[in-house]
Amino acid sequence: MHDSSRIEVARTDRRERLTDLARRYGREIGLPAVVIILMAIFGFTSDVFLTTQNLRNIGVAAAALAAVSFGQTFVVLTAGLDLSVGSTVALVSVVAAYGIRSHGIALGVAEGIFAGACVGIVNGLVITKLNVFPFIATLAMLSILSGLALNLSGGIPISGLPDRFGDFAYDQVWGLPAPFIVALVVLCVSHLILQYTRFGRHIYAVGGNQEAARLSGIEINRVKVLAYIFCSFFAAVGSIVLTARVASGQPTLGVSLPLESVAAVVLGGVSLFGGRGSVIGVAFGVAFVSILSNGLNLLNVSSYTQMMVIGAALILAVAMDQIFVRRRSSE
Amino acid sequence: MEAVVSVEDVSKSYPGVLALDGVSFDLRPGEVHALVGENGAGKSTLIRILSGDVQPDAGRICARGRDVSFNSPGDARRSGIVTIFQELMIVPDMTVAENIVLGDEPCAGPLRQLYSRRRAELAASEILRSLDQGSAINARRIASTLSTGQKQIVEIARALIQRAPVIILDEPTAALSDSESETLLRILRQMRDEGAAILFVSHRLEEVRSIADRVTVLRGGRRIATLAASEVTGTGQLIELMIGRPLSEMFPPRNAKIGETVLSVRGASRQGAFEDITFEVRAGEVLGMAGLVGAGRTEVTRAIFGADPLDGGTITKGGRTLDVATPADAMKAGIAYLPEDRKTQGLVLSLSGYENLIMTSLKRHSPFGVVSWRGVTVAAREVARRLQFRGNLGAAASTNSGGNQQKLVIGKWVLSDADVLIFDEPTRGIDVAAKAEIYRLIHELAGAGRAVIVVSSEIMELVNLCHRIVVMSGGRIYDEMNADEFDDRRILDAAFAAHVSVPGSLSERFVRASGHPT
């Protein structure tokens, strides 16, 4: 009897392994392939696309979005959402600028990042202790933080920062732009945390099946709050990069980041229902968005049309996500 | 012997219902203690209290001689109590290994934070091997690809890996095949011999008899009796204790008025699921579909209902060939389907009982597109009465017990006026009294001239309920028999036919385990 059932199960096992593989990696192979195709198209139709200078530009322009998107991944994996990332970037920009002006670059940057982490704590507590839906909570925070940033700065940009700070955005390390290196570091750290630590496993568990996680003794509230802290922390890093790029504290920085980061995350294969996806995919999502806008820019497509294209790509990505999710639950 | 866990005078009430009323109960090391009772008797509540999920309104809990109070499932775990619930607590996108070590991941490195995938997989493989599943379930597989039975085994592995002194299992074998149940019971016996205290809630009374050292019966939130294994004279005795009165007849007599063929399936196939399926059902007839888990019965019924596509073959109803591409088509053609997994596929748990009941017959109650709630209420109440529904129709469906939820699903299809009803595992996870009511209902439906197809893994159920039985194995039909030909042995042989030939002694073990009432 054991033999027979084992055989039948073994047969199903082999069949399932293949679909397993396809489902696990199909999506993950799809996006990098599209990115490469896109680069090929742009390289062909625009003679300046594949120059080193342009690729560096893409790296710099994408760096802030990358940091923010990697942070957003933490939260989306727990089946949450952080719409306040844009305003967090603005607030951190203002705080850091003041800090840099008064206390020097190192301390100023630290102050900015600390402010970012605090935003994460507030977000996390509002969502777990007050039981407000992430969508609503972070939407409200978007407004609060934006007003705070404008208040602190008096509505005007904060200039007078030391040149050294602004130059950082144009520095190069081993031929790669410094902001790009920062984004790479954030990528590595995120990947490490999510895949190789206990906390990372808990994030996937909470997002994949919150009840199962809770009943296995995982403190879900603690996991969620930490996820929001990481999100805002990395958003703060992105903000520092952006602030250096514009060499001033801007209270209106990052307005388009909530949409773009969620787009990058979803395009990168992270499910909005939580528990599935990786930052490597998100990196390709960021690459897709950045390469698309840069390429279209070089081809003189108006920024309005670009908005349409990015929006359409996002719908497509979410539709694909739905297909995969529905497929799975019908088993 | 000293109890390792005990509760004293524990009470718990929810809005409108007193779930537990002064229950005292203890669990000793080195025993398998079964907990039985009807729907709503309080078993689940007691389990949730012991597992730290809810707190009692009154009473004490003692663990290892000291009074304890559990504020979270983590507390109970730390006190050495591990619980496996009826609902599958699997994280679908994680691997089997990650699911097994969930909450207690093996770590290394600085601050003990670096998750050691290797160690997790090693530990997981070891546990799976001890459960005799080492070759069947690979520790690296993604959990969502496993069958329901395999998922349950993974959960059990998760509990086992804790090596906790107290293990609580809530209906663990409900979704397992007979072979998987056999394996589980073997493991439990092994752990009991090693000194663990096991609390085992189950509706399968035969199983309870075969493994329990003591049996506690709950009824209406109170503990009625605790019997040692030697004191149990039969499942009949247990049933009587559970429902408080003798249950003279589980199965009503079969309907005699059989009419014309209503549904005819010819040569149906679907790649990877089933092949060359041919059978027919007549009005007033109950047709049973027997077979092992994975034989393809559910796939066939889903295809008839249009939930999955057919690659080949025809379905004919009332003389006309049907083209069912979607469930909506099937419903229009008068086919109803009661799915295996009532919670995710049969009910909208957040809607009320009323709304679930009339879901399929909404058209009738909404002339011009506006729903007539009076009509709905009347029809729903009537059906609920017939089904002896014992819940609150106005409350969300999720608040009802398993049996009552199943009645909602049945009621929904009864109201839909379908003339072919397909029931897939209708009494799984449902207590004895509710089962009897469902059998009665099936015969009522047959008596009213409808055709009923019942898919079930309990041979006893099919043999007593159906007019004819069709046996599937490995995606094909291997045997078909009428009521006068019913024979357990013959059914089992056909069920295994697609696999390596089986020595006679093994099918004997099956007959014993399949739960004949004595």
Added chain:
Amino acid sequence: MRARSLVGIGIGVLVAVCTAVAVVDKTALADTKSGTIGVSMPNIKGPWFTPVLFGISDEAKKLGYDVNIQDAGGYANVDKQVTQLSNLIVQKVKAILMDPADPSAFNGAVRQAKEAHIPILGAGSPIVASSVQGDGAVSSSHCNIGHELAKGAKALLPNGGSIAILAGPPGAFWASDRLRCFKEDIAGSTIKIVAEQTSEQDVAAALSLANDYLQRFPNLDLLYGADDTYGIGIARAAQGAGKCGKIKILFAVLGEQAEEMMKAGCADYVVAQQPVLIGRLAAQMADELIKGKQPSQKSIEVPLFAVTPANLGSVNKTNMQAPKGWTPGT
């Protein structure tokens, strides 16, 4: 299988769209002229930017250049404008004309332009970055505009009075410079500022703010608008409240709508710039630099003049406004 084919179709559609767009746009840019001049503006809509862009485009066309206009979509999108500037540099345009949303943000980018030997000029702005020099600039000094506005205020209120200020978009240095010099001039006079606020560069927002002022200060004598977007908002508010002629309205830049308001009696004193002329001169300077010639004047200041209902009819508007219906897209 269904899911995978859908994915494939989706990707295919996206790729096709991109290629189509690319091909279409490429053909639109026939590359037969002497090269492209890049233009980077914080905004391209509105009565200030449109005539500047007209001046640039028209003159560039005459000189045989193509024009690549980049729109950052608002003063708030500083980072976007920096990125757009970098893109222009990568495309190796022949020269860049720009108006920086915030000069301190562009030091690095302007340095990149110089390294790439692309002449970079301010068009409508005296500077391109806070600590890096551009190769030239054509503008009207914002401070001068402020002085002229002060002159206007004194002319309109010879006996002093109270004024409320619509200061411009938050953080825009052109607006704050004007206001600063305006205040310097009226300090010590009998003209008092009772209220001052920044707001979005949007007629509706300006109208709303002006209404607020009218409500709070029923005896207000004059309303100041940083440029004509604000001026039109003020004029409409006054019109709606029936206060045209009773309250004085003062602002800078004479666009089409501003003209209409003045004709309707709802604008009293406008310090007109000559944005079309600014655009033309900037394009000419770029041409000289491209051809390697040193421009006669590195920083050109284009004169302003005051327009009142009295001289409205006789003013030469070709240097102030673009032809009716012209948009930067053409």
